[in-house]
Amino acid sequence: MSIDKNAGSGKVSTGHKIQRKKMRLSSPNPTTIIIFGGTGDLTRRKLLPALLELKALGMLPECFNIVGFATRPLTDETYREFATTALKEFSSTREKDEDVISALLSNTHFVSSAFDDQSGFNKLSEKLTEIDDTNGIATNKLYYLATPPSFFHTIVSMLAGANLTNKSFIPTKIESSLKSPPTQKIIIEKPFGKDLESAETLNKLLLKEFEEDDIFRIDHYLGKETVQNILFFRFANGIYEPVWNRKYIDHIQITVSENHGVGSRGKYFEEAGILRDMFQNHIIQLIALVGMEPPINMEAESIRSKKIDLLKSLRPITKDMVNTQTVRGQYLKGRDEDDEIKAYKEENNVSPTSKTETFTALKLFIDNWRWSGVPFYIRTGKRLKERLTEIAVFFKEVPHCLFTDFVGGCPNNNKLIIKIQPDERIIFCFNIKVPGAPDRLEEVQMDFSYSETYKTELPDAYERLLYDCMIGDSTLFPHREDIKASWSFVTEILEGWEELEGLEISTYDPLSWGPKEASDLIEKDSRKWRNT
Numbered sequence: 001m002s003i004d005k006n007a008g009s010g011k012v013s014t015g016h017k018i019q020r021k022k023m024r025l026s027s028p029n030p031t032t033i034i035i036f037g038g039t040g041d042l043t044r045r046k047l048l049p050a051l052l053e054l055k056a057l058g059m060l061p062e063c064f065n066i067v068g069f070a071t072r073p074l075t076d077e078t079y080r081e082f083a084t085t086a087l088k089e090f091s092s093t094r095e096k097d098e099d100v101i102s103a104l105l106s107n108t109h110f111v112s113s114a115f116d117d118q119s120g121f122n123k124l125s126e127k128l129t130e131i132d133d134t135n136g137i138a139t140n141k142l143y144y145l146a147t148p149p150s151f152f153h154t155i156v157s158m159l160a161g162a163n164l165t166n167k168s169f170i171p172t173k174i175e176s177s178l179k180s181p182p183t184q185k186i187i188i189e190k191p192f193g194k195d196l197e198s199a200e201t202l203n204k205l206l207l208k209e210f211e212e213d214d215i216f217r218i219d220h221y222l223g224k225e226t227v228q229n230i231l232f233f234r235f236a237n238g239i240y241e242p243v244w245n246r247k248y249i250d251h252i253q254i255t256v257s258e259n260h261g262v263g264s265r266g267k268y269f270e271e272a273g274i275l276r277d278m279f280q281n282h283i284i285q286l287i288a289l290v291g292m293e294p295p296i297n298m299e300a301e302s303i304r305s306k307k308i309d310l311l312k313s314l315r316p317i318t319k320d321m322v323n324t325q326t327v328r329g330q331y332l333k334g335r336d337e338d339d340e341i342k343a344y345k346e347e348n349n350v351s352p353t354s355k356t357e358t359f360t361a362l363k364l365f366i367d368n369w370r371w372s373g374v375p376f377y378i379r380t381g382k383r384l385k386e387r388l389t390e391i392a393v394f395f396k397e398v399p400h401c402l403f404t405d406f407v408g409g410c411p412n413n414n415k416l417i418i419k420i421q422p423d424e425r426i427i428f429c430f431n432i433k434v435p436g437a438p439d440r441l442e443e444v445q446m447d448f449s450y451s452e453t454y455k456t457e458l459p460d461a462y463e464r465l466l467y468d469c470m471i472g473d474s475t476l477f478p479h480r481e482d483i484k485a486s487w488s489f490v491t492e493i494l495e496g497w498e499e500l501e502g503l504e505i506s507t508y509d510p511l512s513w514g515p516k517e518a519s520d521l522i523e524k525d526s527r528k529w530r531n532t
Contacts, residue, residue, distance in 0.1 A: 028470035029182075030063035030139040032131055034124065036115065036155055037146035038068025038079070042189070044086035046220075047146060050462035052091050055104045059467055063139060065107040065131050069124060071114055079110035107131070115151045121162035128164070142469060143186045148268070152188060156205055165209035185214040187469055190281045191272060192217050192478075195494065196487040203480045212480060216469050221282040221389075222476040223461025225450065226424040230289045230391075231303070233418070233426065240416075241294070243395070245370045250413060252290065253377045253392040253530055256283055257384035259511065261331065261342065262358070266349035273356045275328075275490060278380045284311065284486045285478065286420075287376060290391055291366055300475040304482070311485035315365040322496035325364065327506060327517045328357035331383040334510035341383065341510045355505050358382040361518040362493075363525075377522050379529070383510040389420040392530045412443050415530070425449040 033051075035043055054060050068079050087101050111127055113120020132138050141164070145155055159165045166184040186206065193199025206215050221227055234241055243249070256278055262269040269277065288307040295302035317325050333343040345352050359381030366376070393416040401410035411431040419425045426448045434440040468476060478486075506515035513519075513529065522529055 027059070028061045028140075028467070030061050030135070030137050031142055031470050032065040032067060032128060032139045033142045033144060033466075034067045034069060034128075035144045035146055036069045036151070038110065039070040039072050039074070039082065040146055042146040043068070045090045046460070046462045047144065047466070048083055048086050049091040050460055050466055052087055052100060052104050053460065053463050054467060056097070056100050060104075061470075063107075063135050063137055064104075065109065065135070065139065066105070067124070067127060067131070068108070068110045069113065069120075070110075071112065073112050074110045076109045080105045080108050083108060107135075115147065115158070116154050118158055118161050121158040121164065125162045125164055138182045140182045140470070141184045143184070145186065145188050147189075149189075149191055149193075152202060153205060156186070156209055160209050166211055166214050167209050183214060183472070184210070185216060185469060185472075186210055187216045187218050189218055191276055192281070192483055193487060194271070194276060196484070196491040199483050199487045203483065207480070213472070213474065215480075216465075216474065216477045217480075217483065218465055218469075219281050219285055219476075219478060220461040220465065221420075222285055222478075223463075223465040224420055224424075225459065226418060226420045226426075227286065227289065228464075228476070229426075230286075230418065231298075235294055246372050246374050248395055249374055250394045250396045251375045251377060251525075251527060252394065254283060254286055254290075254379075254390075255392070255529075255531070256380040256389045257386060257513075258382050259384060259387050261383050261510075262344065262347050262350070264348065266347045269358075270350055270354060270356050273360075274358055274380055274382065275360050275493065279360065279362070279378065280486050280490045281478075283378055283380060284489070285482075286391060287311075287314075287366075287378075288482070290393075291371055291376075293370065298475075300473060303475055304479045308479060308481045308485060310366065310368075311482060311489070313366050313368040313371075314485070314489050315367045316489065317362070317364065317493050317496070319492070319496035319499055322493055322500065325362060325521075326493060326496075327359075327361040327515060327521050328497065329359035329381065329506040329508050329515035329518070330354070330356070331358050331381075331510050332507050334383075336511060344382075357497075357505065359384070359506075359508060359514045359518070361514065361521050363521055375525065377527075377529075379514060379518055381508075381514055385511050385513050387422055388531075390530075391418040391420070392416070393418075394527075411441050417530075423449065423451070 035047060037043060051060070051066070055064075066083075068074075068083075074082060083105055084101060087104075109127055109131065111120060111124045113123065128141065143155075143159065143164075145152055147155065156165070164184065166186075188202075188206070193202050234244060285307075288310045292303075292306040292310040295306045330344050331341075333346065334341045344350060344356075344358050345354055350356075359379070361377070361379040364376050364378065365371070366374070395414040395416075397410060397413055412429070414431075415427075415429040417425075417427040417429070419427070428446045429443050430446075431441050432444055434442045465476060468474070506517045508515040513531075519529065
C-alpha cells in the first residue's frame, strides 16, 4: 500500500519529482568554520559535501569562510585543490557545479600544525584576524573537532591558550554589523568520553571555556530525517499518541545492525566496543525520542528537558543483572559468496585474545507512569545479516481472541515500524481476511516511503546539523545532562561485564542475526525478534 500525501487536500497526486529548492530560511550570521582534522575522512566525505549542499541551497551566510587545521604541509591554495577533489568525489552529482564549488572554496584557508603545538594555534588566531580584516566584519567562529577523541582535551586547552574560546576570546577591533557580539561555538564528535568519569571530565573542561549553549555534542543520527520525524509522528497525529503507553503497547524493539566488520577501525574498536560505539549515543537517543513525554512546545530547551527526564528514568542494569538482561557477542570467520570474512580477532589492530563485544543485546525498562512494565529490546552489532536501523512498536494482542476455532489461531500483534536506514519509511502492519478464503487471516501493511512519496533525495544529516550549529539551534544536540544520564546507565553495564571477564563471550557467524543467546533473551519472554 502507498500513501497519498495529498489525501483530503483536494489536490491530485501527480507523482512528479520534487526538487530540493533553496530554503526560505534566515541566513546565519557571518561565520568562519575551523575544522580540526581538516584533511580527514569525515571532512572529505561528510563535512565539505554538506557545506557545498548548504551553499547550493542558499543556506550559508554571504560571508562564510573555511579554515582547515591539520598536520599535513598544505598551503591555502593546495588545500583548496584538496577540497575540490573531495567535493567532486563525494558530493552528489547534482552539486558538482564548478561555480558552486568555486564560490564555496573562494574563502578557504589552511593552517598546518600539530594539535599539541601552541604556536600553531597562535598562527590560527592570526589567520582568523586576517580573515576578519579582509572581510571587514567580525565573524562568528565555529570550531569543529573532526579528530580522534584523544585530541579533544588538547585542542580545547590550546584554543584557550590562544584566547580563542568563548570565555577567553579577545574581541577584534573591527566594528561588527551584528546585533550581538560574535560567538565562539564548538562541535564535538562522538564518542564523548569512554565512561561516566571521562565524560564528566570533558564536560568540565568544555564548560570552563565555553557556555553550554555554545557546545554542540554532535550525533549524526539525530540529523536523519526519519529520526527528526519521530516527534512529529507522535505528537501531530491524534490516532497514535493516546495509545503510546503501557496500556496498549506490549514491547518495543530497536535494531541497529551493520553488515560490515570493523575494517580499519580495529584499534579504536578494541578500546570502545559496540556498547560504547553505538548504544551510548545513537541508540539511547532513539530511546529518548520514542519514550519521552510531550514537550510544552518545540523549543530546544523543552525537548531536551523531556529527553533528560526519560533517560533518568532508565532502570539501571546492575552487576547482578547483566547475565539475565544483556548479551555480548563477537563475530567469527565466515564467507560471503566467494569472499572470505575475517573473524573479529583476525582484524588489523585487534588482539587475538580480545573479549571486546562486536554485538550486544539488552532488555531494559523505563520506570515511569507511561512505560511501567513495557520491555525495550535492543540489539546492535557488526557483521550482521543486513544494514538496518529500525524501531518496531508491538501493540498488545486483542483482549479476546475470536478466531481460535475459526482460523486456527489468534491474529498477529499490530506493529508500527519506523525504518531509519537504509530506506527511510514508516509501516503499519494490521490483519485482514483474505478475499475468498473464509478461514484465513493475513497481515498486510500500510507503507509510507519518503523517497517514493516525495520523489527527492533526503538531505544528509550533517547539512541540518551544521546549519543548526550556525544559527544556534541546539534541539538536535545532546545536553550535558543527556551525556551524564546515558553514561551512568552504560558504565554500570560495563562494570558488570568486567566482573564477568572470566566468562567466555558469545560468538556468532557473520551475516547472521547474532548469537543464539540474543534470541534466548527475547524468546524466554514468549516474544521474538521481528526479522529473524
